[in-house]
Amino acid sequence: MSYLDATHKLYSEVAQTPDVGLCCTTSPIWQLPGLTIPKIMQDMNYGCGTTVSASDLVGSPTVLYVGVGGGMELLQFSYFSRKTNGVIGVDTVDAMLEACSTNLKTAQKENDWFSEAFIQLKKGDALNLPISNESVDVAAQNCLFNIFKTADLQKALSEMFRVLKPYGRLVMSDPICDEPLPDALRDNDQMRAACLSGAISLDDYIAALVSAGFATIELRARHAYRILSPEHHKTEKPIAIDSVEVCAIKDPMPPDGPCIFSGKTAIYYGSQPYLDDGKGHVLMVNQPLAVCDKTAAALQSLNEPIYISPSTYHYRGGGCC
Numbered sequence: 001m002s003y004l005d006a007t008h009k010l011y012s013e014v015a016q017t018p019d020v021g022l023c024c025t026t027s028p029i030w031q032l033p034g035l036t037i038p039k040i041m042q043d044m045n046y047g048c049g050t051t052v053s054a055s056d057l058v059g060s061p062t063v064l065y066v067g068v069g070g071g072m073e074l075l076q077f078s079y080f081s082r083k084t085n086g087v088i089g090v091d092t093v094d095a096m097l098e099a100c101s102t103n104l105k106t107a108q109k110e111n112d113w114f115s116e117a118f119i120q121l122k123k124g125d126a127l128n129l130p131i132s133n134e135s136v137d138v139a140a141q142n143c144l145f146n147i148f149k150t151a152d153l154q155k156a157l158s159e160m161f162r163v164l165k166p167y168g169r170l171v172m173s174d175p176i177c178d179e180p181l182p183d184a185l186r187d188n189d190q191m192r193a194a195c196l197s198g199a200i201s202l203d204d205y206i207a208a209l210v211s212a213g214f215a216t217i218e219l220r221a222r223h224a225y226r227i228l229s230p231e232h233h234k235t236e237k238p239i240a241i242d243s244v245e246v247c248a249i250k251d252p253m254p255p256d257g258p259c260i261f262s263g264k265t266a267i268y269y270g271s272q273p274y275l276d277d278g279k280g281h282v283l284m285v286n287q288p289l290a291v292c293d294k295t296a297a298a299l300q301s302l303n304e305p306i307y308i309s310p311s312t313y314h315y316r317g318g319g320c321c
C-alpha cells in the first residue's frame with residue numbers, strides 16, 4: 001500500500017467515525033455574527049490552523065477548497081462569498097465527500113443565510129485538479145499538503161498555481177518541522193497520513209511555493225503543534241512540530257526574487273525626519289514599517305540607525321517589499 005493509499009484509507013475511516021483528536025489545534029473556531037457551525041463539523045475539524053481570513057475575501061470571490069474534511073471551512077468561506085457555487089470543494093475520498101454533504105445540509109438548517117447551493121462538491125485529486133486554468137480567486141487547503149512527499153507536493157502546488165487567476169491567493173495551513181525527522185518516522189505511512197511525519201522545514205515549505213511560481217509569501221501565524229517524543233515514537237529525542245498559516249500570492253516575480261513577509265518591522269531612529277533608501281522605501285522617524293525579509297536585510301546593510309525586529313510570523317499585511 002502506498003502512502004497515498006494509506007491516506008485515502010485513514011480519511012475514509014474518519015469520515016465515517018469522527019476522530020476529534022486527529023490534526024486539531026487549540027486555536028479558537030472562527031465565530032462570526034449569524035454563523036453557527038454545526039457540532040459535527042467541529043468534531044470533524046481535521047485542520048491545523050485556519051485558512052479563512054476576511055482580508056482575502058472582498059468582492060464575493062470564487063474559492064477553491066481542496067481536502068474538504070467535515071466542511072467547516074467551506075461554510076466559513078461561504079459566509080463571505082454568498083453565491084451559488086461560490087465555493088468549490090474537491091476531495092478524493094468518497095466517504096468524506098458524503099459526510100461533508102450531509103454536514104452542509106445540517107448547516108443549512110442552522111444558518112438562515114446559508115444555502116447548500118453555495119458550495120459545489122467535486123470528486124477530484126489535489127494532484128490533478130478538476131478545475132480549469134485561472135478560474136478561482138482564492139485557493140485553500142488545510143493540513144493536506146504536508147502529507148505529500150516532495151514531488152507530489154510540488155505537483156499539488158503547481159495545480160493550485162494553475163487554477164488561480166493572476167494575483168489570486170493560495171492560503172494554507174500545515175505542520176512544519178525545522179529539525180530533521182528520523183527516517184523511521186518519515187517512512188511511516190500512517191503517521192504521514194495523520195499529518196505528523198511529513199512535515200518539512202519552513203524554509204523548504206517557502207521554497208516549494210516560490211518554485212511553483214508564487215512571488216509574495218505572507219507568514220500569518222506560527223504555533224506549537226505537537227511533540228514527537230521517545231516515549232511515543234521512534235525518535236531518540238523530542239522533536240517539536242509547529243503549524244503555520246501562509247498566504248502565497250500569484251503576482252509577478254520581482255527581478256530580485258520573491259518577497260517573503262515573515263513579520264519583520266523596520267524603524268528609523270536617526271536625527272532626520274525620514275530616511276529614503278532610494279529604492280522606494282521611506283522610513284519616517286520612529287514610525288514602524290512592515291518590510292519583507294529581502295528589504296529588511298537591505299536596510300540593515302545600510303549601517304543607518306534602523307532597528308529591524310525579529311520575524312514574528314504574524315504578518316497581517318501592509319508595509320513594503
Ligand SMILES: C[S@@+](CC[C@H](N)C(=O)[O-])C[C@H]1O[C@@H](n2cnc3c(N)ncnc32)[C@H](O)[C@@H]1O
Pocket residue numbers: 007008011012023044045046047048066067068069070071073090091092093096124125126127141142143144195
Ligand atoms: C487532514 S484532512 C483536512 C480536512 C480539512 N481541510 C480540515 O481542515 O478539516 C485531509 C483532507 O484531504 C482529503 N484528501 C486526502 N488525499 C487527498 C487528495 N489526494 N486530493 C484531495 N483531497 C485529499 C481527505 O479526504 C481529507 O478530507
